[in-house]
Amino acid sequence: MVTAAAYAVTSAEGPFEKTTIDRRELGPLDVLIEIAFAGICHSDIHTARNEWGGTRYPVVPGHEIAGVVSAVGSEVTKYQVGDRVGVGCFVDSCGECDACRADEEQYCFDRVTGTYNATGRDGERTQGGYSTHIVVTERFVLSIPDGLELDVAAPLLCAGITLYSPLAHWGAGPGKKVAVIGMGGLGHVGVKIAHAMGAEVTVLSQSLGKKDDGLKFGADHYYATSDPDTFRQLRGKFDLIVNTVSVNLDIDAYLSMLAINGTLVELGLPEKPIEVRAFSLAANRRSLAGSMVGGIAQTQEMLNFCAEHDIGAEIEVISAGEIDDAYDRVVASDVRYRFVIDTATI
Ligand SMILES: [Zn+2]
Numbered sequence: 001m002v003t004a005a006a007y008a009v010t011s012a013e014g015p016f017e018k019t020t021i022d023r024r025e026l027g028p029l030d031v032l033i034e035i036a037f038a039g040i041c042h043s044d045i046h047t048a049r050n051e052w053g054g055t056r057y058p059v060v061p062g063h064e065i066a067g068v069v070s071a072v073g074s075e076v077t078k079y080q081v082g083d084r085v086g087v088g089c090f091v092d093s094c095g096e097c098d099a100c101r102a103d104e105e106q107y108c109f110d111r112v113t114g115t116y117n118a119t120g121r122d123g124e125r126t127q128g129g130y131s132t133h134i135v136v137t138e139r140f141v142l143s144i145p146d147g148l149e150l151d152v153a154a155p156l157l158c159a160g161i162t163l164y165s166p167l168a169h170w171g172a173g174p175g176k177k178v179a180v181i182g183m184g185g186l187g188h189v190g191v192k193i194a195h196a197m198g199a200e201v202t203v204l205s206q207s208l209g210k211k212d213d214g215l216k217f218g219a220d221h222y223y224a225t226s227d228p229d230t231f232r233q234l235r236g237k238f239d240l241i242v243n244t245v246s247v248n249l250d251i252d253a254y255l256s257m258l259a260i261n262g263t264l265v266e267l268g269l270p271e272k273p274i275e276v277r278a279f280s281l282a283a284n285r286r287s288l289a290g291s292m293v294g295g296i297a298q299t300q301e302m303l304n305f306c307a308e309h310d311i312g313a314e315i316e317v318i319s320a321g322e323i324d325d326a327y328d329r330v331v332a333s334d335v336r337y338r339f340v341i342d343t344a345t346i
Pocket residue numbers: 041042043044063089158159
């Protein structure tokens with residue numbers, strides 16, 4: 001057993017406090033990781049504050065984990081001590097269902113195990129990356145290529161794959177016009193990845209406040225959605241729109257910007273059902289779709305792609321004592337563009 005230091009909340013009101021947690025004894029296929037950085041994802045906040053319900057306290061959030069292997073089980077073949085590795089949103093799945101066999105573990109029919117606030121297949125509760133160490137079965141450990149610094153790599157494990165997977169699935173690339181709704185933690189990585197894939201990239205943001213950044217990250221165009229003229233100008237333009245915003249937008253208005261056979265992919269998870277007029281889909285044979293992170297193989301592909309194209313998240317590194325303030329700033333959209341906890345400060 002490894003006793004790890006961690007930051008946990010014991011109630012929806014917080015605050016985060018330093019504690020210790022026990023990581024399981026290393027099994028034959030387990031990897032012990034000394035965590036270096038953990039990104040702060042909006043899901044962490046929803047969970048810590050019990051905004052989705054079902055949070056079991058104390059909880060240690062964090063599913064954007066980057067670190068170094070410090071021990072391996074007797075049957076581990078993929079990793080050695082000293083390897084640079086990452087862990088994303090999931091730490092286990094059944095491994096046998098159609099989804100798992102298709103390398104889509106995130107859609108495991110028999111329940112994929114979340115990195116925190118979940119029950120592992122051993123019956124123990126999982127605790128996440130706001131911690132000094134974690135034990136994960138090697139099948140769910142990713143290799144972080146040498147070209148990627150661990151701090152900017154951490155947010156790729158959730159934000160990066162959440163964008164990479166739909167962009168790859170719906171064929172973002174040369175000749176394709178792709179729009180990204182929202183320029184936050186998810187959206188800014190989406191702009192970088194879609195640009196590197198060769199697509200013509202447009203940002204649809206509420207205001208032009210982050211326009212300079214958007215163009216620097218690779219966007220070709222940048223429009224404010226607060227300007228009604230934007231929707232007129234861009235009617236029927238895009239092959240693919242990815243929505244990273246977790247609020248209920250006027251989906252019909254965004255669908256009107258899709259070209260024939262275009263697809264709008266929902267990545268945000270607004271609380272209320274999405275309302276859409278059937279006519280908005282019938283016109284131009286449009287599709288409305290969803291997507292949830294990506295499988296392990298594709299996550300590795302994404303990390304390799306990001307290393308090759310020199311893509312990391314734009315980050316602000318904080319100490320563990322600053323988590324509560326960082327949460328408030330994420331909720332206020334006051335971060336450019338992802339907070340990353342330096343776990344050496346735990
Ligand atoms: Zn996340």
